[in-house]
Amino acid sequence: MSGESNVIVSNEPWKKPLPNIDKDNEEFYEGLKRHKFLVWRCKICGASYWPKAYCQNHPNEPFAANMEWAESSGRGKIFAFNRHHLAFHPAFKDEVPYVYALIELDEGPLVSSTLVGSRLPKDVYDVGQRVEVVYEDHPAEGFTLPRFRIVD
Protein backbone atom coordinates (compact mmCIF):
# COMPACT_ATOMS: atom_id res chain seq x y z
CA MET A 1 0.00 0.00 0.00
CA SER A 2 1.39 3.33 -0.96
CA GLY A 3 0.42 6.64 -2.43
CA GLU A 4 -1.57 9.60 -1.28
CA SER A 5 -4.83 8.12 -2.52
CA ASN A 6 -4.92 5.87 0.55
CA VAL A 7 -4.74 8.79 2.98
CA ILE A 8 -7.36 11.47 3.57
CA VAL A 9 -6.56 14.35 5.90
CA SER A 10 -9.48 16.23 7.39
CA ASN A 11 -9.20 19.40 9.42
CA GLU A 12 -12.95 19.85 9.72
CA PRO A 13 -14.22 19.96 13.29
CA TRP A 14 -15.63 16.52 14.21
CA LYS A 15 -19.34 16.83 15.02
CA LYS A 16 -20.19 13.13 14.81
CA PRO A 17 -20.09 10.53 17.57
CA LEU A 18 -16.51 9.92 18.70
CA PRO A 19 -14.79 6.60 18.08
CA ASN A 20 -14.92 4.31 21.08
CA ILE A 21 -11.29 3.98 22.12
CA ASP A 22 -10.81 1.78 25.17
CA LYS A 23 -8.20 -0.44 26.82
CA ASP A 24 -8.84 -3.28 24.41
CA ASN A 25 -8.60 -1.37 21.14
CA GLU A 26 -6.26 1.54 21.99
CA GLU A 27 -3.36 -0.14 20.21
CA PHE A 28 -5.52 -0.72 17.14
CA TYR A 29 -6.35 3.00 16.95
CA GLU A 30 -2.67 3.88 17.50
CA GLY A 31 -1.92 1.62 14.54
CA LEU A 32 -4.38 3.52 12.37
CA LYS A 33 -2.57 6.77 13.20
CA ARG A 34 0.64 5.13 11.88
CA HIS A 35 -1.36 3.97 8.83
CA LYS A 36 -1.25 0.32 9.80
CA PHE A 37 -4.40 -1.78 9.99
CA LEU A 38 -3.72 -4.14 12.89
CA VAL A 39 -5.43 -7.43 13.58
CA TRP A 40 -5.23 -9.44 16.80
CA ARG A 41 -3.00 -12.39 15.92
CA CYS A 42 -2.10 -15.57 17.76
CA LYS A 43 1.65 -16.08 18.18
CA ILE A 44 1.13 -19.83 18.49
CA CYS A 45 -1.00 -20.66 15.46
CA GLY A 46 -1.15 -17.43 13.46
CA ALA A 47 -4.96 -17.10 13.50
CA SER A 48 -6.22 -13.52 13.20
CA TYR A 49 -9.12 -11.92 15.07
CA TRP A 50 -10.85 -8.56 15.19
CA PRO A 51 -11.91 -7.30 17.63
CA LYS A 52 -9.83 -8.74 20.49
CA ALA A 53 -10.55 -12.34 21.48
CA TYR A 54 -8.89 -15.37 23.00
CA CYS A 55 -7.66 -17.77 20.31
CA GLN A 56 -10.36 -20.32 19.52
CA ASN A 57 -7.95 -23.01 18.32
CA HIS A 58 -6.13 -24.08 21.52
CA PRO A 59 -5.63 -23.21 25.21
CA ASN A 60 -4.53 -19.61 25.86
CA GLU A 61 -2.06 -17.97 28.21
CA PRO A 62 -3.51 -15.75 30.99
CA PHE A 63 -5.21 -12.66 29.57
CA ALA A 64 -4.48 -14.00 26.09
CA ALA A 65 -0.78 -13.16 26.37
CA ASN A 66 -0.24 -15.45 23.40
CA MET A 67 -1.96 -12.85 21.22
CA GLU A 68 -0.61 -9.59 19.79
CA TRP A 69 -1.68 -6.77 17.49
CA ALA A 70 0.01 -7.36 14.15
CA GLU A 71 -0.07 -5.56 10.82
CA SER A 72 -2.56 -6.93 8.31
CA SER A 73 -2.58 -6.51 4.56
CA GLY A 74 -5.33 -3.92 4.89
CA ARG A 75 -6.98 -5.71 2.00
CA GLY A 76 -10.06 -7.82 1.64
CA LYS A 77 -13.33 -8.07 -0.18
CA ILE A 78 -16.87 -6.80 0.26
CA PHE A 79 -18.94 -9.34 2.22
CA ALA A 80 -22.16 -7.27 2.38
CA PHE A 81 -23.07 -3.62 2.19
CA ASN A 82 -25.96 -1.24 2.54
CA ARG A 83 -26.61 2.30 1.41
CA HIS A 84 -27.83 4.74 4.05
CA HIS A 85 -30.36 7.21 2.64
CA LEU A 86 -31.45 8.72 5.94
CA ALA A 87 -29.24 10.68 8.34
CA PHE A 88 -30.13 9.36 11.79
CA HIS A 89 -27.76 11.90 13.34
CA PRO A 90 -27.74 15.54 12.19
CA ALA A 91 -23.99 15.52 11.44
CA PHE A 92 -24.51 12.92 8.69
CA LYS A 93 -26.97 15.06 6.71
CA ASP A 94 -24.39 16.04 4.10
CA GLU A 95 -23.12 12.48 3.67
CA VAL A 96 -26.21 10.57 2.67
CA PRO A 97 -26.40 8.48 0.70
CA TYR A 98 -23.35 6.63 2.03
CA VAL A 99 -22.28 3.03 1.58
CA TYR A 100 -21.56 1.13 4.81
CA ALA A 101 -19.87 -2.17 4.13
CA LEU A 102 -18.83 -5.32 5.91
CA ILE A 103 -15.34 -6.26 4.73
CA GLU A 104 -13.86 -9.75 4.93
CA LEU A 105 -10.15 -9.15 5.45
CA ASP A 106 -7.73 -11.47 3.67
CA GLU A 107 -6.59 -12.54 7.16
CA GLY A 108 -10.15 -13.73 7.93
CA PRO A 109 -11.93 -11.32 10.28
CA LEU A 110 -14.90 -9.18 9.30
CA VAL A 111 -14.64 -5.41 9.86
CA SER A 112 -16.96 -2.63 8.83
CA SER A 113 -16.67 0.90 7.55
CA THR A 114 -17.89 3.16 4.80
CA LEU A 115 -16.62 2.94 1.23
CA VAL A 116 -14.96 6.01 -0.24
CA GLY A 117 -13.59 6.92 -3.66
CA SER A 118 -15.07 7.13 -7.11
CA ARG A 119 -15.94 3.46 -7.45
CA LEU A 120 -18.90 2.36 -5.40
CA PRO A 121 -20.93 -0.81 -5.79
CA LYS A 122 -24.44 -0.39 -7.16
CA ASP A 123 -26.65 -3.31 -6.22
CA VAL A 124 -26.59 -4.71 -2.71
CA TYR A 125 -26.40 -8.28 -3.99
CA ASP A 126 -23.26 -7.43 -5.98
CA VAL A 127 -20.51 -8.35 -3.49
CA GLY A 128 -16.97 -9.72 -3.54
CA GLN A 129 -15.14 -6.67 -4.94
CA ARG A 130 -11.56 -6.29 -3.74
CA VAL A 131 -11.00 -3.38 -1.38
CA GLU A 132 -8.16 -1.82 0.55
CA VAL A 133 -8.06 0.39 3.58
CA VAL A 134 -7.94 4.20 3.33
CA TYR A 135 -6.73 6.12 6.39
CA GLU A 136 -8.76 9.20 7.26
CA ASP A 137 -6.61 11.35 9.54
CA HIS A 138 -8.18 13.85 11.91
CA PRO A 139 -5.00 15.45 13.32
CA ALA A 140 -6.81 18.11 15.30
CA GLU A 141 -8.97 15.47 16.95
CA GLY A 142 -6.15 13.04 17.54
CA PHE A 143 -7.56 9.99 15.79
CA THR A 144 -7.56 8.22 12.43
CA LEU A 145 -10.53 6.30 11.07
CA PRO A 146 -10.33 3.46 8.56
CA ARG A 147 -12.35 3.65 5.35
CA PHE A 148 -12.19 1.29 2.38
CA ARG A 149 -12.10 1.73 -1.38
CA ILE A 150 -12.62 -0.65 -4.26
CA VAL A 151 -9.35 -1.50 -5.99
CA ASP A 152 -10.43 -3.80 -8.82
Added chain:
Amino acid sequence: MPKHASSGQYAIIGLGVVAGPQQDRSERMVAAEAARLAIQDAGLTPKDIDGAIDLRRTGGGGDRASYVDAFSRVLGLNNCFYFVVGRGGALAGLGIATALSFLDRGIANYICIMGAVTDWSQAQESRKAGHRGMAHSEKAGYWGKALGDLRAVSHHSWMAARHMAVYGTTSRQLGAISVAQRSWACKNPEAKMYGRPMTIEDHQNSPLIAEPYHLLDISLVSDGGIAFILTTADRARNRPKPPVYVLGQGFGEVSADLWWEKKNFTHMAVPRAKAQAFGQAALDLKDVNCVQFYDCFTAEVLFQLEDYGFCKKGEGGAFVESGAIGPSGSVPVNTSGGLLSCYHLGDLTGMAEAIRQVRGEAGERQIKDCNVAMTTGHGGELISPGMCSIHTCTLLGRNP
Protein backbone atom coordinates in the same frame (compact mmCIF):
# COMPACT_ATOMS: atom_id res chain seq x y z
CA MET B 1 -38.56 -39.24 22.85
CA PRO B 2 -40.61 -38.64 26.04
CA LYS B 3 -41.09 -35.04 27.10
CA HIS B 4 -38.90 -33.47 29.77
CA ALA B 5 -40.11 -33.64 33.39
CA SER B 6 -40.47 -29.83 33.46
CA SER B 7 -42.68 -29.65 30.35
CA GLY B 8 -46.20 -28.48 31.25
CA GLN B 9 -45.33 -28.02 34.94
CA TYR B 10 -45.52 -24.20 34.81
CA ALA B 11 -48.20 -21.96 33.36
CA ILE B 12 -49.07 -18.36 32.55
CA ILE B 13 -52.33 -17.41 34.26
CA GLY B 14 -52.52 -13.64 33.74
CA LEU B 15 -51.73 -11.17 30.96
CA GLY B 16 -51.71 -7.36 31.07
CA VAL B 17 -51.14 -5.12 28.02
CA VAL B 18 -50.79 -1.34 27.83
CA ALA B 19 -50.55 -0.35 24.15
CA GLY B 20 -50.43 2.86 22.16
CA PRO B 21 -48.70 6.23 22.71
CA GLN B 22 -48.10 7.06 26.39
CA GLN B 23 -46.50 10.50 26.04
CA ASP B 24 -48.13 11.89 29.16
CA ARG B 25 -47.02 8.98 31.34
CA SER B 26 -43.74 7.80 32.86
CA GLU B 27 -42.25 4.44 32.02
CA ARG B 28 -42.68 3.31 35.64
CA MET B 29 -46.42 4.05 35.60
CA VAL B 30 -46.83 2.20 32.29
CA ALA B 31 -44.91 -0.69 33.85
CA ALA B 32 -46.97 -0.73 37.03
CA GLU B 33 -50.23 -0.51 35.09
CA ALA B 34 -49.32 -3.47 32.85
CA ALA B 35 -48.52 -5.46 36.00
CA ARG B 36 -51.78 -4.42 37.66
CA LEU B 37 -53.74 -5.62 34.62
CA ALA B 38 -51.91 -8.96 34.57
CA ILE B 39 -52.55 -9.55 38.29
CA GLN B 40 -56.23 -8.68 37.85
CA ASP B 41 -56.46 -10.97 34.80
CA ALA B 42 -55.10 -13.83 36.94
CA GLY B 43 -57.75 -13.21 39.61
CA LEU B 44 -55.05 -12.31 42.14
CA THR B 45 -54.15 -9.24 44.19
CA PRO B 46 -50.76 -7.46 44.40
CA LYS B 47 -50.26 -9.14 47.80
CA ASP B 48 -50.34 -12.57 46.14
CA ILE B 49 -47.35 -11.76 43.93
CA ASP B 50 -44.18 -12.90 45.65
CA GLY B 51 -41.65 -12.45 42.86
CA ALA B 52 -41.05 -9.70 40.29
CA ILE B 53 -38.84 -9.66 37.20
CA ASP B 54 -38.27 -6.51 35.14
CA LEU B 55 -37.52 -7.12 31.45
CA ARG B 56 -35.12 -4.56 29.99
CA ARG B 57 -33.18 -4.70 26.74
CA THR B 58 -30.22 -3.17 28.60
CA GLY B 59 -30.19 -5.96 31.18
CA GLY B 60 -26.79 -7.11 29.96
CA GLY B 61 -25.68 -3.69 28.79
CA GLY B 62 -24.32 -2.17 31.92
CA ASP B 63 -27.25 -0.14 33.22
CA ARG B 64 -28.01 -0.34 36.91
CA ALA B 65 -31.12 -2.32 37.73
CA SER B 66 -32.51 0.51 39.79
CA TYR B 67 -32.10 3.40 37.40
CA VAL B 68 -35.84 3.82 37.55
CA ASP B 69 -38.16 2.99 40.41
CA ALA B 70 -39.14 -0.68 40.48
CA PHE B 71 -42.70 -1.38 39.29
CA SER B 72 -43.01 -3.79 42.21
CA ARG B 73 -42.56 -0.90 44.67
CA VAL B 74 -44.94 1.39 42.77
CA LEU B 75 -47.64 -1.27 42.74
CA GLY B 76 -47.03 -2.57 46.28
CA LEU B 77 -46.27 -6.19 45.50
CA ASN B 78 -45.49 -8.67 48.27
CA ASN B 79 -42.36 -9.81 46.47
CA CYS B 80 -39.26 -11.38 47.98
CA PHE B 81 -37.17 -10.56 44.90
CA TYR B 82 -37.04 -8.02 42.08
CA PHE B 83 -34.34 -7.90 39.44
CA VAL B 84 -33.72 -7.11 35.79
CA VAL B 85 -33.34 -9.62 32.96
CA GLY B 86 -33.01 -9.04 29.25
CA ARG B 87 -30.73 -8.69 26.30
CA GLY B 88 -32.01 -6.60 23.42
CA GLY B 89 -35.23 -8.16 22.16
CA ALA B 90 -34.66 -11.36 24.13
CA LEU B 91 -36.76 -10.56 27.19
CA ALA B 92 -39.81 -12.72 27.91
CA GLY B 93 -38.04 -15.98 27.02
CA LEU B 94 -35.20 -15.20 29.42
CA GLY B 95 -37.70 -14.00 32.05
CA ILE B 96 -39.58 -17.29 31.96
CA ALA B 97 -36.41 -19.37 32.11
CA THR B 98 -35.22 -17.37 35.12
CA ALA B 99 -38.55 -17.46 36.95
CA LEU B 100 -38.83 -21.27 36.70
CA SER B 101 -35.89 -21.77 39.05
CA PHE B 102 -37.68 -19.73 41.75
CA LEU B 103 -41.01 -21.53 41.26
CA ASP B 104 -39.33 -24.91 41.12
CA ARG B 105 -37.82 -24.50 44.60
CA GLY B 106 -40.84 -22.87 46.17
CA ILE B 107 -39.07 -19.54 46.63
CA ALA B 108 -42.06 -17.90 44.96
CA ASN B 109 -45.51 -19.07 43.90
CA TYR B 110 -46.70 -16.26 41.64
CA ILE B 111 -44.14 -14.28 39.67
CA CYS B 112 -44.95 -11.13 37.73
CA ILE B 113 -42.74 -10.71 34.65
CA MET B 114 -43.03 -7.27 33.07
CA GLY B 115 -41.42 -5.14 30.37
CA ALA B 116 -42.24 -1.53 29.47
CA VAL B 117 -40.80 1.13 27.17
CA THR B 118 -41.54 4.71 26.16
CA ASP B 119 -39.45 4.62 22.99
CA TRP B 120 -42.00 6.40 20.84
CA SER B 121 -42.44 9.30 23.23
CA GLN B 122 -38.67 9.69 23.65
CA ALA B 123 -38.10 9.53 19.89
CA GLN B 124 -40.51 12.46 19.45
CA GLU B 125 -38.29 14.46 21.79
CA SER B 126 -34.99 13.53 20.11
CA ARG B 127 -36.43 14.47 16.69
CA LYS B 128 -36.36 18.07 17.84
CA ALA B 129 -32.55 17.88 17.96
CA GLY B 130 -32.36 16.45 14.44
CA HIS B 131 -32.05 12.77 15.36
CA ARG B 132 -34.22 10.11 13.77
CA GLY B 133 -35.38 6.83 15.27
CA MET B 134 -34.50 5.67 18.78
CA ALA B 135 -31.68 8.14 19.42
CA HIS B 136 -31.69 7.57 23.16
CA SER B 137 -31.32 3.81 23.03
CA GLU B 138 -28.05 3.41 21.17
CA LYS B 139 -25.22 3.69 23.63
CA ALA B 140 -22.07 5.57 22.87
CA GLY B 141 -19.18 3.30 22.35
CA TYR B 142 -19.78 0.50 19.91
CA TRP B 143 -17.52 0.17 16.93
CA GLY B 144 -19.35 1.78 14.06
CA LYS B 145 -21.04 4.80 15.54
CA ALA B 146 -18.41 7.30 14.39
CA LEU B 147 -18.61 5.75 10.92
CA GLY B 148 -22.36 6.15 10.49
CA ASP B 149 -23.51 2.86 12.05
CA LEU B 150 -26.13 4.74 14.03
CA ARG B 151 -29.14 2.46 14.43
CA ALA B 152 -29.97 -1.22 14.38
CA VAL B 153 -30.90 -0.91 10.70
CA SER B 154 -27.36 0.31 9.94
CA HIS B 155 -26.02 -3.21 10.36
CA HIS B 156 -29.13 -5.41 10.36
CA SER B 157 -29.68 -4.42 6.74
CA TRP B 158 -26.49 -6.36 5.94
CA MET B 159 -28.41 -9.52 6.81
CA ALA B 160 -30.96 -8.79 4.08
CA ALA B 161 -28.20 -7.73 1.69
CA ARG B 162 -26.09 -10.82 2.34
CA HIS B 163 -29.09 -13.14 1.93
CA MET B 164 -29.81 -11.41 -1.38
CA ALA B 165 -26.18 -11.88 -2.46
CA VAL B 166 -26.00 -15.56 -1.50
CA TYR B 167 -29.52 -16.80 -2.30
CA GLY B 168 -30.92 -14.24 -4.75
CA THR B 169 -33.66 -13.06 -2.39
CA THR B 170 -35.38 -9.85 -3.57
CA SER B 171 -36.75 -6.75 -1.89
CA ARG B 172 -40.25 -7.66 -3.14
CA GLN B 173 -39.96 -11.00 -1.35
CA LEU B 174 -39.02 -9.28 1.90
CA GLY B 175 -41.92 -6.93 1.26
CA ALA B 176 -44.26 -9.93 1.13
CA ILE B 177 -43.46 -10.43 4.83
CA SER B 178 -44.50 -6.86 5.64
CA VAL B 179 -47.68 -7.24 3.60
CA ALA B 180 -48.62 -10.52 5.31
CA GLN B 181 -48.06 -9.10 8.77
CA ARG B 182 -50.01 -5.96 7.90
CA SER B 183 -52.91 -8.19 6.85
CA TRP B 184 -52.79 -9.77 10.30
CA ALA B 185 -52.58 -6.33 11.96
CA CYS B 186 -55.74 -5.30 10.16
CA LYS B 187 -57.51 -8.03 12.17
CA ASN B 188 -56.13 -6.69 15.46
CA PRO B 189 -57.73 -3.50 16.86
CA GLU B 190 -54.80 -3.13 19.30
CA ALA B 191 -52.26 -2.88 16.45
CA LYS B 192 -50.73 0.45 15.51
CA MET B 193 -51.43 -0.30 11.84
CA TYR B 194 -55.00 -1.52 12.34
CA GLY B 195 -57.20 -0.15 9.58
CA ARG B 196 -54.21 0.69 7.37
CA PRO B 197 -53.88 -2.12 4.79
CA MET B 198 -50.84 -2.10 2.51
CA THR B 199 -49.78 -3.62 -0.79
CA ILE B 200 -46.43 -4.78 -2.12
CA GLU B 201 -46.34 -1.55 -4.15
CA ASP B 202 -46.69 0.43 -0.92
CA HIS B 203 -43.64 -1.45 0.37
CA GLN B 204 -41.62 -0.86 -2.79
CA ASN B 205 -42.60 2.81 -2.87
CA SER B 206 -41.82 3.46 0.79
CA PRO B 207 -38.59 5.48 1.31
CA LEU B 208 -35.25 3.67 1.28
CA ILE B 209 -33.75 3.97 4.76
CA ALA B 210 -30.68 1.75 4.65
CA GLU B 211 -30.86 -0.01 1.31
CA PRO B 212 -31.96 -2.75 0.74
CA TYR B 213 -34.35 -1.85 3.55
CA HIS B 214 -37.29 0.37 2.88
CA LEU B 215 -39.22 2.03 5.67
CA LEU B 216 -41.73 -0.82 5.57
CA ASP B 217 -39.05 -3.46 6.26
CA ILE B 218 -38.41 -1.87 9.66
CA SER B 219 -40.21 -2.47 12.95
CA LEU B 220 -42.18 0.19 14.75
CA VAL B 221 -40.98 2.42 17.58
CA SER B 222 -43.53 2.06 20.37
CA ASP B 223 -44.65 2.94 23.85
CA GLY B 224 -46.28 0.40 26.12
CA GLY B 225 -45.93 -2.36 28.65
CA ILE B 226 -46.74 -6.07 28.84
CA ALA B 227 -46.80 -8.18 31.98
CA PHE B 228 -47.70 -11.78 32.66
CA ILE B 229 -48.04 -13.98 35.74
CA LEU B 230 -46.21 -17.29 35.89
CA THR B 231 -46.99 -20.01 38.43
CA THR B 232 -46.84 -23.77 38.91
CA ALA B 233 -49.28 -26.06 37.09
CA ASP B 234 -51.12 -27.06 40.27
CA ARG B 235 -51.76 -23.40 41.14
CA ALA B 236 -52.79 -22.62 37.56
CA ARG B 237 -55.98 -24.67 37.71
CA ASN B 238 -59.29 -23.06 38.57
CA ARG B 239 -58.16 -19.55 37.76
CA PRO B 240 -60.42 -17.13 35.83
CA LYS B 241 -58.49 -17.70 32.57
CA PRO B 242 -57.37 -21.00 31.06
CA PRO B 243 -53.72 -21.77 31.89
CA VAL B 244 -51.14 -21.41 29.15
CA TYR B 245 -48.50 -24.06 29.81
CA VAL B 246 -44.77 -23.67 29.21
CA LEU B 247 -43.97 -26.77 27.14
CA GLY B 248 -40.34 -26.14 26.27
CA GLN B 249 -37.60 -23.57 25.94
CA GLY B 250 -34.33 -23.42 24.09
CA PHE B 251 -31.47 -20.98 23.54
CA GLY B 252 -28.78 -20.35 20.96
CA GLU B 253 -25.88 -17.96 20.45
CA VAL B 254 -24.34 -16.99 17.13
CA SER B 255 -21.15 -15.92 18.84
CA ALA B 256 -20.58 -19.54 19.87
CA ASP B 257 -20.07 -20.83 16.37
CA LEU B 258 -21.81 -19.07 13.52
CA TRP B 259 -19.77 -15.89 13.96
CA TRP B 260 -16.56 -17.70 13.13
CA GLU B 261 -18.20 -19.35 10.16
CA LYS B 262 -19.55 -15.93 9.09
CA LYS B 263 -23.01 -17.43 8.83
CA ASN B 264 -24.70 -14.95 11.14
CA PHE B 265 -25.60 -12.71 8.23
CA THR B 266 -27.69 -15.46 6.62
CA HIS B 267 -28.59 -17.63 9.63
CA MET B 268 -29.80 -17.20 13.19
CA ALA B 269 -28.75 -19.31 16.15
CA VAL B 270 -31.73 -21.63 15.80
CA PRO B 271 -30.44 -25.24 15.74
CA ARG B 272 -29.68 -25.71 19.44
CA ALA B 273 -32.63 -23.59 20.59
CA LYS B 274 -35.03 -25.60 18.42
CA ALA B 275 -33.65 -28.96 19.50
CA GLN B 276 -33.89 -28.03 23.20
CA ALA B 277 -37.41 -26.54 23.09
CA PHE B 278 -38.99 -29.19 20.88
CA GLY B 279 -37.10 -31.94 22.68
CA GLN B 280 -38.45 -30.89 26.08
CA ALA B 281 -41.97 -30.65 24.70
CA ALA B 282 -41.68 -33.85 22.62
CA LEU B 283 -43.22 -31.94 19.73
CA ASP B 284 -42.43 -31.49 16.05
CA LEU B 285 -42.67 -28.40 13.90
CA LYS B 286 -45.94 -29.71 12.44
CA ASP B 287 -47.51 -29.55 15.91
CA VAL B 288 -47.09 -25.75 16.03
CA ASN B 289 -50.36 -23.95 15.23
CA CYS B 290 -49.01 -20.41 15.13
CA VAL B 291 -45.59 -18.81 15.14
CA GLN B 292 -44.60 -15.49 16.75
CA PHE B 293 -41.13 -14.81 15.35
CA TYR B 294 -39.00 -11.93 16.55
CA ASP B 295 -39.28 -9.53 13.61
CA CYS B 296 -37.20 -6.40 14.18
CA PHE B 297 -36.73 -6.40 10.39
CA THR B 298 -38.19 -8.49 7.57
CA ALA B 299 -35.07 -10.59 6.99
CA GLU B 300 -35.17 -11.96 10.55
CA VAL B 301 -38.54 -13.54 9.73
CA LEU B 302 -37.15 -15.00 6.51
CA PHE B 303 -34.09 -16.46 8.28
CA GLN B 304 -36.18 -18.07 11.00
CA LEU B 305 -38.64 -19.63 8.53
CA GLU B 306 -35.63 -21.27 6.88
CA ASP B 307 -33.68 -22.07 10.03
CA TYR B 308 -36.64 -23.75 11.74
CA GLY B 309 -37.33 -25.74 8.58
CA PHE B 310 -40.67 -24.35 7.42
CA CYS B 311 -38.86 -24.13 4.09
CA LYS B 312 -35.36 -24.93 2.84
CA LYS B 313 -32.40 -22.57 3.34
CA GLY B 314 -32.42 -20.00 0.59
CA GLU B 315 -36.03 -20.66 -0.39
CA GLY B 316 -37.62 -18.33 2.14
CA GLY B 317 -38.19 -15.62 -0.44
CA ALA B 318 -40.34 -17.79 -2.69
CA PHE B 319 -42.07 -19.25 0.38
CA VAL B 320 -43.26 -15.89 1.72
CA GLU B 321 -44.07 -14.61 -1.77
CA SER B 322 -46.55 -17.50 -2.11
CA GLY B 323 -48.59 -16.01 0.75
CA ALA B 324 -47.68 -18.84 3.12
CA ILE B 325 -47.45 -16.72 6.28
CA GLY B 326 -50.50 -14.48 5.86
CA PRO B 327 -54.05 -14.98 7.11
CA SER B 328 -54.91 -17.49 4.37
CA GLY B 329 -51.51 -19.20 4.36
CA SER B 330 -50.30 -22.52 5.74
CA VAL B 331 -48.06 -21.13 8.54
CA PRO B 332 -49.63 -18.27 10.50
CA VAL B 333 -46.71 -15.97 11.43
CA ASN B 334 -46.90 -12.91 13.71
CA THR B 335 -50.66 -12.96 13.88
CA SER B 336 -50.89 -9.71 15.89
CA GLY B 337 -49.02 -7.84 13.16
CA GLY B 338 -45.75 -8.32 15.05
CA LEU B 339 -43.11 -5.70 15.62
CA LEU B 340 -43.56 -4.56 12.02
CA SER B 341 -47.25 -3.66 12.27
CA CYS B 342 -48.58 -4.11 15.83
CA TYR B 343 -46.10 -2.60 18.31
CA HIS B 344 -42.50 -3.13 19.38
CA LEU B 345 -42.19 -4.33 22.96
CA GLY B 346 -39.39 -6.77 22.20
CA ASP B 347 -40.34 -10.43 22.30
CA LEU B 348 -43.19 -9.53 24.67
CA THR B 349 -45.20 -8.60 21.56
CA GLY B 350 -45.06 -12.20 20.34
CA MET B 351 -45.40 -13.63 23.85
CA ALA B 352 -48.65 -11.71 24.47
CA GLU B 353 -50.04 -12.82 21.13
CA ALA B 354 -49.07 -16.46 21.76
CA ILE B 355 -50.87 -16.34 25.13
CA ARG B 356 -53.99 -14.90 23.49
CA GLN B 357 -53.96 -17.43 20.65
CA VAL B 358 -53.60 -20.38 23.05
CA ARG B 359 -56.38 -18.99 25.25
CA GLY B 360 -58.62 -18.43 22.23
CA GLU B 361 -58.82 -14.67 22.85
CA ALA B 362 -57.48 -13.46 19.51
CA GLY B 363 -60.77 -12.31 18.02
CA GLU B 364 -60.95 -12.02 14.26
CA ARG B 365 -57.40 -13.35 13.87
CA GLN B 366 -57.89 -16.40 16.13
CA ILE B 367 -56.22 -19.57 14.83
CA LYS B 368 -58.69 -22.45 15.08
CA ASP B 369 -57.76 -25.03 17.73
CA CYS B 370 -54.52 -23.29 18.65
CA ASN B 371 -52.98 -25.91 20.93
CA VAL B 372 -49.33 -24.95 20.51
CA ALA B 373 -47.76 -21.56 19.85
CA MET B 374 -44.09 -20.85 19.29
CA THR B 375 -42.44 -17.52 20.18
CA THR B 376 -38.86 -16.43 19.64
CA GLY B 377 -36.56 -13.67 20.90
CA HIS B 378 -33.43 -12.13 19.46
CA GLY B 379 -30.96 -9.50 20.55
CA GLY B 380 -27.62 -8.56 21.99
CA GLU B 381 -24.79 -6.12 21.64
CA LEU B 382 -24.74 -3.90 18.59
CA ILE B 383 -21.09 -4.57 17.88
CA SER B 384 -20.51 -5.89 14.42
CA PRO B 385 -19.62 -8.54 13.50
CA GLY B 386 -20.89 -10.37 16.61
CA MET B 387 -24.11 -8.43 16.80
CA CYS B 388 -27.39 -9.54 18.29
CA SER B 389 -26.23 -13.05 19.00
CA ILE B 390 -28.92 -14.53 21.26
CA HIS B 391 -31.87 -16.57 20.02
CA THR B 392 -34.60 -17.83 22.33
CA CYS B 393 -37.45 -20.23 21.57
CA THR B 394 -40.45 -20.78 23.84
CA LEU B 395 -43.28 -23.25 23.20
CA LEU B 396 -46.60 -22.52 24.89
CA GLY B 397 -49.58 -24.86 24.90
CA ARG B 398 -53.21 -25.30 25.90
CA ASN B 399 -52.56 -28.71 27.45
CA PRO B 400 -49.78 -29.68 29.88
